[in-house]
């Protein structure tokens with residue numbers, strides 16, 4: 256599996272340090288107010304688990320899995336919810352936790368959904384952002400690292416459901432036959 260790696264972008268140590276810094280920013284923002292932390296699966300599993308351990312307010316963990324229909328989903332709000340959260344978010348503070356924002360379509364649509372559900376305050380934290388790939392204007396409130404337009408895997412990020420368990424974030428070799436990893 257590691258033979259497929261082009262180069263490491265962020266080591267375990269760099270990730271650990273940045274996650275703690277993000278947690279500090281998030282703690283300052285909420286100043287003790289309770290939150291519902293929504294893990295947007297599968298990619299955010301490691302990041303979200305690491306991040307919330309450093310948060311100092313009351314945190315309710317929720318899990319969600321979605322896929323968007325592309326650009327039309329942003330205006331139509333059309334989102335396939337494969338797994339939904341259990342809690343009622345009305346008047347609650349919601350922190351959506353993502354591994355990566357690419358085109359911005361998923362998070363724009365998901366944030367709109369939580370607005371419709373009556374959340375009081377909705378913030379987004381993402382480990383990675385690829386601004387060069389944006390189709391809709393969307394920025395997270397808290398971002399770990401901005402990455403170039405490379406195929407990024409590890410620390411939860413996959414290609415064809417592989418590589419998620421790498422402890423670092425790396426770019427995948429371009430010559431990898433994409434069919435061979437399916």
Ligand code: PRP
Pocket residue numbers: 295296297298299322323353354355356357358359360361362413
């Ligand atoms: C990834 C990521 C975001 C979405 C971002 O999820 O976790 O949810 O894509 O892309 P966008 O900004 O272009 O909408 P993916 O569909 O790969 O699912 P996964 O988390 O289960 O790997």
